[in-house]
Amino acid sequence: MTAGPTAREIARRCASGKTSSRSVVRDCLDAIAAENGKLHAFVEVFAEKAMRRAEELDRHLAASGPVGPLHGVPVAVKDLAAFDGRSPGFGSKCYPAVPGAGTAPAIRRLVEAGAVVVGMTHMVEFAFGGWGTNHAMGTPWNPVDRTVHRVPGGSSSGSAVAVAAGLVPAAVGSDTGGSIRIPASLCGIVGFKPSFGRIPLEGTAPLGPAFDTLGPIVRDVGDARLLFEVMAGLPVTEPAPVKALRIGVPDERHLEPCDPDILGNYRRSVGALREARHETVAIDLPEALTEYQALCGAVVGYEAYRHHRAVAEDPATPLDPHVRQRLSAGREIDAARHADLMRRRERDIAAFKAIGGAFDVIVLPSTPLPAIPVDAVDETTIPMSRYTRIGNWLDLCAIGVPNGVTASVLPTGFQLMALSGNDVRLLDCAEYVAGTTGT
Numbered sequence: 001m002t003a004g005p006t007a008r009e010i011a012r013r014c015a016s017g018k019t020s021s022r023s024v025v026r027d028c029l030d031a032i033a034a035e036n037g038k039l040h041a042f043v044e045v046f047a048e049k050a051m052r053r054a055e056e057l058d059r060h061l062a063a064s065g066p067v068g069p070l071h072g073v074p075v076a077v078k079d080l081a082a083f084d085g086r087s088p089g090f091g092s093k094c095y096p097a098v099p100g101a102g103t104a105p106a107i108r109r110l111v112e113a114g115a116v117v118v119g120m121t122h123m124v125e126f127a128f129g130g131w132g133t134n135h136a137m138g139t140p141w142n143p144v145d146r147t148v149h150r151v152p153g154g155s156s157s158g159s160a161v162a163v164a165a166g167l168v169p170a171a172v173g174s175d176t177g178g179s180i181r182i183p184a185s186l187c188g189i190v191g192f193k194p195s196f197g198r199i200p201l202e203g204t205a206p207l208g209p210a211f212d213t214l215g216p217i218v219r220d221v222g223d224a225r226l227l228f229e230v231m232a233g234l235p236v237t238e239p240a241p242v243k244a245l246r247i248g249v250p251d252e253r254h255l256e257p258c259d260p261d262i263l264g265n266y267r268r269s270v271g272a273l274r275e276a277r278h279e280t281v282a283i284d285l286p287e288a289l290t291e292y293q294a295l296c297g298a299v300v301g302y303e304a305y306r307h308h309r310a311v312a313e314d315p316a317t318p319l320d321p322h323v324r325q326r327l328s329a330g331r332e333i334d335a336a337r338h339a340d341l342m343r344r345r346e347r348d349i350a351a352f353k354a355i356g357g358a359f360d361v362i363v364l365p366s367t368p369l370p371a372i373p374v375d376a377v378d379e380t381t382i383p384m385s386r387y388t389r390i391g392n393w394l395d396l397c398a399i400g401v402p403n404g405v406t407a408s409v410l411p412t413g414f415q416l417m418a419l420s421g422n423d424v425r426l427l428d429c430a431e432y433v434a435g436t437t438g439t
Contacts, residue, residue, distance in 0.1 A: 004166040007073045007223045011114065014072030017061065021072030025054035025116050028074040031167050032119065040140045041162040043079050043089060045119035050074070053116045069226060069236045071114030076162045076171040079120040080127060081107050081214075082203040090205045091123040091155070093136055093318040094311045104203025106214050106231045107172065113230045118168060121158030125320045127174055127207040128304060128327065130182050130384035131377050132157035136320040142187055142371050144411055150371040153183030153384065155207075159217045160187040170218045170227055174204070176211045177296050178388025181400040184217050185366035185413025186384075188402050191217045192224040192427070195397040195420040199231045206307055208300035210342070211392040221401065221431040228423065237424065242432035245278040248355075248362035254289050255387075258368045261406035266365045269403055269414050269437040276436050281359070286351060289386050295341060295348075296389040297382070302338045305330025322379040345393060352394045356419045361429050364390075366400040366413025387415060395420045399430045403437070 005013075013019045029047050036042050057072055079089045082101035089095075103111070111117065122140050124132060132154035133139045140157045142150040143165040152161050156173030160183030163171050173180040175193040184191025192215045199214045206212055216227035222239070229236050249270055255263065274280045305327050311317045312327040319327075356362060364387045391398035396417045403414035416433060418426040 004169060004219070006219055007070065007169045008226055010073050010169055011066075011069060011071050014057070015061070015066035021054040021057040021061070021116065022051065024072050025050050025074055025118065028118055028168055035165055035167060038141055039143060039161050039165055039167075040138050041121055041158040041165065041167060042076065042119040043122050043137065043158065046117065049084070050116050050118045057114060057116070066114060068113035068230075070110060070230060073115050073170065074118045074168045075110055075115040076119055076121050076159055076168045077107055077117055078123050078156050078159050078171070078173050080123065080174055080205040081172065083107055083117055083120070086120075088205040089120065091125040091127065091134055091137055102203060105200040107203070109231055109233060110172075110227070121156075121162055121171060123157055123159075124155035124179075125323045126304065126308060126327070127155035127176060127179055128323050129154045130178060130382055131379070132183055132186070133322075133374060133377060133379070134320060135322060136318055139374055144186075144188055144371060149374045150410075151186060151374055151377060153186035153367070153371070155179040156183050156191075156217060160184055160189060160191070163187070163217050163219060164189050170216060170223055172227075172231075173215060173217045175213045175215055175392070176208045176300055177392050178385040180215050180217060181366050181388050181398060181413070181415060182384045185400045186371040186411065188411030189217060189219055190221055190224050190399065190401050191215070192228055192399040193391060193397060194228055194232065194423050196395055198423060199228070206303070208303045210299055210303060211296065221399070221427060221434055224399065225424075225427045225431075228427070239431050240428045242428055245273070245360045245429060246358065247273060247278055247280045248283045248359040249280050250362070250364060251282060251284050254285055255365065255368070258365065259370060259406065262365050262368065262370065262412045265404040265412045266414060269433075270363065272437045273433065283355060283362070285390070286348070286355070289390055292390040292393045293382070293386050295344065296393045298333055299338065299341050299345070301326065301330035302333040303330070348393065349395050353419060356394070356396070361416045361418055361426065364415045364417070366403075366415045370406050370408070370410035370412060391417050397421075397423045397426050399426060401430055401434045
């Protein structure tokens with residue numbers, strides 16, 4: 001992983017005139033040119049367009065002051081959002097470009113706040129997978145290991161790789177079952193899944209519309225707050241003080257099986273919060289994490305198949321064979337079963353509010369495994385979303401922060417979740433927790 005200035009630091013330097021947007025963006029593009037051949041983070045880089053935008057920002061600063069809180073900040077965008085007339089590639093060779101696509105509102109808000117979109121990042125095809133592999137377009141290289149090609153996590157694989165490698169300070173991902181939190185954890189950075197519906201999805205390609213959420217992948221929680229508030233159209237705020245927390249800690253039987261180092265780091269962080277005199281309370285989840293994982297997967301499978309049916313059923317399409325298999329599984333779920341699942345979800349959300357509402361946050365590891373080698377992946381298994389899909393099924397906001405490393409120096413993550421609508425409070429808690437646990 002490569003350390004570098006945060007988005008907030010870059011914006012402050014550019015806004016004060018200590019550095020130019022042009023020099024920041026030039027350095028970013030040079031880093032991408034040097035590294036992307038190996039890392040495969042970007043599917044397309046907007047070098048000329050980004051430099052023109054940076055020069056416009058410098059002129060605006062001289063004439064009128066900074067454009068907004070992201071003035072001069074280079075940002076990468078997962079290739080499922082329309083940008084400046086470019087339609088989403090969606091990690092696939094199956095859909096041709098559609099002219100006149102405009103710019104997705106969430107991305108437009110970033111640009112209006114002064115961000116410079118430098119390119120679109122690789123992703124799992126149709127955002128349908130947690131390992132981060134893409135057998136049609138190529139799999140990004142997790143920069144935590146420059147020798148062994150390890151999984152970056154999915155589906156926002158390229159966005160996480162770009163931030164972790166220091167190519168950009170911030171990126172946009174999407175999360176339908178963990179697709180922001182998983183790659184952030186495996187790459188050793190921060191990923192925030194906001195409450196469903198908080199950030200507009202217009203102009204983005206859908207996977208599972210019942211769960212799809214845009215959110216930031218960044219280096220620290222402060223940047224997660226900044227990008228979230230801009231994309232959500234909220235005022236930009238500073239963290240509020242955090243005093244006594246009541247923290248829900250699920251019974252560890254729900255975590256099995258889990259890598260011993262990940263579990264050890266998780267226990268250490270829970271212990272650090274307890275030693276800081278916060279109340280940690282054992283809770284027994286209403287369902288097994290694997291049950292929430294399966295329920296979420298069934299709904300996504302149904303919705304994804306209905307959207308991509310023509311591609312999935314045509315053997316001539318250049319579709320990742322593993323994604324084709326996942327899409328085809330949705331064929332077996334009919335409209336009546338989907339309606340039953342959505343009613344079940346409403347009941348589960350209502351029931352969980354009585355549990356989750358008693359806590360400031362509920363904590364879990366981000367993933368049960370660290371980043372394994374790409375050649376060790378079993379595409380028929382989906383372990384990486386076992387700790388994350390509960391957040392999508394129960395309509396929670398959730399954030400993953402770095403939580404130390406394994407004996408092999410691979411990153412592990414610590415996940416905090418809260419009831420829908422508590423995004424800013426969750427970010428307050430996450431910033432405090434990251435400092436308290438030393439993550």
